[in-house]
Amino acid sequence: MQEELKQILVEGLQEAGAAATSQELSAVRLKYFGKKGLITQYSRRLGMLSPEERPRFGKIINEVRQELEEYLTTREQELLALEEQRKLESERLDVELPGRRPRRGHPHPLQLIIQEITTTFLGMGFSVAEGPEVELDYYNFEALNIPPEHPAREMHDSLYITDKILLRTHTSPVQVRTMEKVCPQPVRIIVPGRVYRRDALDATHSPIFHQIEGLLVDKHITFSDLKGILTVFVQKFFGEDRTVRLRPSFFPFTEPSTEVDVSCGCQGRGCRICKNTGWLEILGAGSVHPKVLAMANYDPELYSGFAFGMGVERIAMLRYGITDIRHFYENDLRFLSQFS
Ligand code: PHE
Numbered sequence: 363m364q365e366e367l368k369q370i371l372v373e374g375l376q377e378a379g380a381a382a383t384s385q386e387l388s389a390v391r392l393k394y395f396g397k398k399g400l401i402t403q404y405s406r407r408l409g410m411l412s413p414e415e416r417p418r419f420g421k422i423i424n425e426v427r428q429e430l431e432e433y434l435t436t437r438e439q440e441l442l443a444l445e446e447q448r449k450l451e452s453e454r455l456d457v458e459l460p461g462r463r464p465r466r467g468h469p470h471p472l473q474l475i476i477q478e479i480t481t482t483f484l485g486m487g488f489s490v491a492e493g494p495e496v497e498l499d500y501y502n503f504e505a506l507n508i509p510p511e512h513p514a515r516e517m518h519d520s521l522y523i524t525d526k527i528l529l530r531t532h533t534s535p536v537q538v539r540t541m542e543k544v545c546p547q548p549v550r551i552i553v554p555g556r557v558y559r560r561d562a563l564d565a566t567h568s569p570i571f572h573q574i575e576g577l578l579v580d581k582h583i584t585f586s587d588l589k590g591i592l593t594v595f596v597q598k599f600f601g602e603d604r605t606v607r608l609r610p611s612f613f614p615f616t617e618p619s620t621e622v623d624v625s626c627g628c629q630g631r632g633c634r635i636c637k638n639t640g641w642l643e644i645l646g647a648g649s650v651h652p653k654v655l656a657m658a659n660y661d662p663e664l665y666s667g668f669a670f671g672m673g674v675e676r677i678a679m680l681r682y683g684i685t686d687i688r689h690f691y692e693n694d695l696r697f698l699s700q701f702s
Pocket of ligand 1 (some may be wrong): 532534
C-alpha cells in the first residue's frame with residue numbers, strides 16, 4: 363500500500379507539473395482529490411484497517427496528500443499568473459495609434475432648402491403648419507374647388523387608398539385644414555411636406571416629391587402683397603439682384619392665378635439653366651378663390667388672401683445647378699456629402 367501511494371504521488375506530481383493551463387490543473391486535482399479521486403479512495407480505505415495499522419497509514423496518506431496539495435497550489439499560482447500576463451498582452455492597446463474618426467452626418471439637401479425657405483418666412487411672421495400625407499378627397503380636391511369631374515384632377519392623378527382617401531397630390535389641402543381650425547382668425551402659414559403623384563420617375567419627375575405651400579388670409583390683402591412677399595423671398599434665397607415676373611395662369615383654388623418666375627443668374631444673357639429665356643419658373647400662386655374662403659367659413663366679402671406653392675426639388679435644382687432629380691433619392695454619398 364505504501365509503495366502504491368508513493369507511485370501515485372510521483373505520478374500526481376508529474377501530471378501537475380505537465381499541466382499547461384489552470385483548467386488542465388483542475389482536472390489533475392479532481393483526479394486525485396475529487397469524490398472518486400485516487401487519494402480520496404485511500405482515505406476511505408483507512409476505516410477498514412485494523413486499529414494498529416491505521417495511524418501508520420493515516421500518516422503516510424496525510425504526507426502524500428499534503429505534498430501533492432502544496433504542489434498543486436504552487437503550480438496553480440504559476441499558471442494563473444502566466445494566464446493573466448498572456449491576457450494583458452493580447453489586450454494591449456497602442457494609445458498612440460490614430461483613432462477612427464466617426465463620419466459626421468448632415469441634413470439632406472432637400473431638408474436644407476426646406477429649412478432655409480421656412481426660416482425666411484418665419485422672419486416675415488409666418489408659422490409652420492403641417493397636414494397628413496394620407497388625405498381625404500375632400501381636402502385634396504373638393505374644398506379647393508376641384509369637383510369630381512374637374513379636368514384639373516387629371517394632372518393630379520394620385521394613388522388612391524379608397525374612393526375617398528388618397529395620398530395627397532399637393533400641400534394645398536393644409537390651406538383648408540388650417541383655415542377651418544382658426545377661422546375667423548387671420549392665417550399666415552408656411553407648409554412644407556411630401557406629396558405624391560402618379561408620375562414616372564425621370565430626370566425632372568418623381569412620384570414622391572416635396573412642396574412648400576404658403577397661405578395668408580386677412581382683411582384687405584391684395585395681389586401686391588403677394589408680389590411683395592415673394593420678391594422678398596426670391597431676393598433672400600437667390601440673391602438681391604433678382605427680380606420677379608408674374609404670368610397669368612390657372613388654378614381652381616386661386617383667382618386670379620399666376621406662375622411666378624425669377625430672373626436667371628445669367629442676367630438675361632442666356633444660359634442652359636434658363637434655356638436662353640432669362641427666366642426660371644419657380645412657383646404657382648394666386649388670390650385665394652372666394653369659394654375656397656367660403657367653404658372654410660371665411661366671409662369672402664370681408665376676407666381675402668393669397669396662396670402659393672413651390673416644388674422643393676425644383677428650387678433645389680435651380681439653386682445648385684442639379685440636372686437630374688433622381689440624385690436626391692439615390693443616397694449616393696458622393697452627391698450628398700457635397701452639401702455638408
Ligand atoms: N397646389 C398647386 C400645385 O401643386 C400649387 C399652388 C399652390 C398654386 C397654391 C396656387 C396656390 O401645383
